[in-house]
Amino acid sequence: MSSNFTLPRPLRRSGSLPPSRTVRVVVLGQGAVGKTAMTVRFITKRFIGEYDPTLETIYRHETSISGDVVHFEILDTAGQEEDTLLIEEKIKWGDGFIIVYSVTDRCSFDEVMRLCFLVNHIHSGSKKGNSDPPPMVIVANKRDLQFDRMVSTEDGENLSKTLKQPFYEISTRDSCEETVAVFHALYYEMMKQLNSSPTSFRRRAVSKLMEKIPKIHSNSALGSTGRSFSFNSFRDFLPE
Numbered sequence: 001m002s003s004n005f006t007l008p009r010p011l012r013r014s015g016s017l018p019p020s021r022t023v024r025v026v027v028l029g030q031g032a033v034g035k036t037a038m039t040v041r042f043i044t045k046r047f048i049g050e051y052d053p054t055l056e057t058i059y060r061h062e063t064s065i066s067g068d069v070v071h072f073e074i075l076d077t078a079g080q081e082e083d084t085l086l087i088e089e090k091i092k093w094g095d096g097f098i099i100v101y102s103v104t105d106r107c108s109f110d111e112v113m114r115l116c117f118l119v120n121h122i123h124s125g126s127k128k129g130n131s132d133p134p135p136m137v138i139v140a141n142k143r144d145l146q147f148d149r150m151v152s153t154e155d156g157e158n159l160s161k162t163l164k165q166p167f168y169e170i171s172t173r174d175s176c177e178e179t180v181a182v183f184h185a186l187y188y189e190m191m192k193q194l195n196s197s198p199t200s201f202r203r204r205a206v207s208k209l210m211e212k213i214p215k216i217h218s219n220s221a222l223g224s225t226g227r228s229f230s231f232n233s234f235r236d237f238l239p240e
């Protein structure tokens, strides 16, 4: 997030200019690591304390980043996904990826490597002439639960060095700013890649599977502090 970051041209959808920049983000990770809590924190600033295993949802949220109008489409995946073909479809849909583990859950940490390879593998097979791995950020969540910690910060940093991906250790519960920083960092990663490889964001047509996933729109007003939501809980959203 350097201050001399150059803003690229808007993302292109198969050659035609969209009215503004739309980025598709897929949030991946094992169950209960905080994927939904992070996503909802980002778009509503609120923290969800309860746990309800996710039914997959695409959250649409418009915000401003460094003067850019950015339309986020965020797919909050279900951590219990078993079907490889389904997960492949979702990974193909994404422009960028947030891979989350919980510092209190060693298995979720071990899963990061597999998910990272899966994303790289699927995207390297679907893009011609572009060998860059897709933009990705690794997130260690639940830093506030120090007494239950099973994964050290050093372990996370070493993994991120091995995978050559940016790393953030955060507490979605304690810090909205840290959560927002993750999504912004991913956006900057996307823009960096777009500058160096303009063809990397050519998208395929949306598959039938992706069309079936419920969509939720936030009502944020651009340029506001992000507190303009008219609902009290993310459950007040009704899927389309």
Ligand SMILES: Nc1nc2c(ncn2[C@@H]2O[C@H](COP(=O)(O)OP(=O)(O)OP(=O)(O)O)[C@@H](O)[C@H]2O)c(=O)[nH]1
Binding pocket: 029, 030, 031, 032, 033, 034, 035, 036, 037, 038, 048, 049, 050, 051, 052, 053, 054, 055, 077, 078, 079, 080, 141, 142, 143, 144, 145, 170, 171, 172, 173, 174
């Ligand atoms: N203490 C603490 N709890 C958190 C944090 N982030 C999420 N949680 C809690 O962890 C639980 C699981 O969070 P979810 O966001 O539902 O997890 P998920 O990864 O979406 O889970 P699946 O839907 O099963 O994939 C919830 O009770 C959250 O309140 C955090 O930073 N700190």
